[in-house]
Amino acid sequence: MKYNTIIFDFDYTLADSTCGIVSSFNHAFSRMEIPGYDSESIKRTVGLSLDEAFMQLTGNKDEARIKRFKNLFREKANEVMSKNTVLFEDTVSTLQRLKCDGINTGIVTTKYHYRIVETLNTHGISDLVDVIVGGEDVKMPKPSPEGLLLAIDSLKAQVSDVLYIGDSLVDAQTALAANVDFAAVTTGTTKENEFSQYPCVKILENLSELFNQ
Incomplete structure (x- = not known):
């Protein structure tokens, strides 16, 4: 990868x-x-x-x-x-594999930071995510790149080494604004063809496909 x-x-x-x-x-x-x-x-x-x-x-x-x-x-x-929040079937295994491979992981969302912490703790996977940026952590919500760039800075990563994965056009716009590569996943309400208006390095049916060559 x-x-x-x-x-x-x-x-x-x-x-x-x-x-x-x-x-x-x-x-x-x-x-x-x-x-x-x-x-x-x-x-x-x-x-x-x-x-x-x-x-x-x-x-x-x-x-x-x-x-x-x-x-x-x-x-x-x-x-x-x-x-009432249900993790997708391959969420935990994907995060575990990334962690085993030494890859930094983060979550950037409009959802409240504390809500993400609560959910990760409920499922016992808080150790699999290195940084969380929630809606209350930024002045401007997505598609502003503020949250994504804040997470990247917190992880001391280079923009060119980062992939952002999301299910919506707002996520695609956020990645583009941050000059970060984007992979779409079609587990939300946005269909594959709708992502064609934005640069995507991959369009995934589920997170497990991230590891397909």
Whole structure:
């Protein structure tokens, strides 16, 4: 492998948090007397910041409403998110193999940092990830390259030695903005042909394919 550092998005790249995400969205919407949304509509916002997801779904850009939504979302997510997050079948084996091969690993996500820590601890794999950059660790969310570059700097890696893996066009845009190689994985809502507008060194059906030559 030409890379010494591999950084992952989280939702729909390493894990499926659909149940917790949908529950938290609709809890917040219910409390705000906003009609709920179906699972597929909500899934398509995963990877965006909560602010952007709210605006995309509701068309409402009122800052006070967005703030209330985020607080209500977090309230429910604290209750349901980690216990309803399921790692993909090959997530642990992929991280273990990278660790055995001496490759640095990281997670860069719009999800809260503490939520990722909680999930990794729940599954007993916190030792397999060297750095986490969550939504609250940056001033600008993806597709700003800030989080990815912060992770790279923390790992003391060179941009040319890094591969970022994600499931969405936002992830592809983030890698491009950071001048980092990108591999798409089609375990989210984005189809293979949709990634053609961005440079991808690989398009994977699952993480295990990362090791195919």
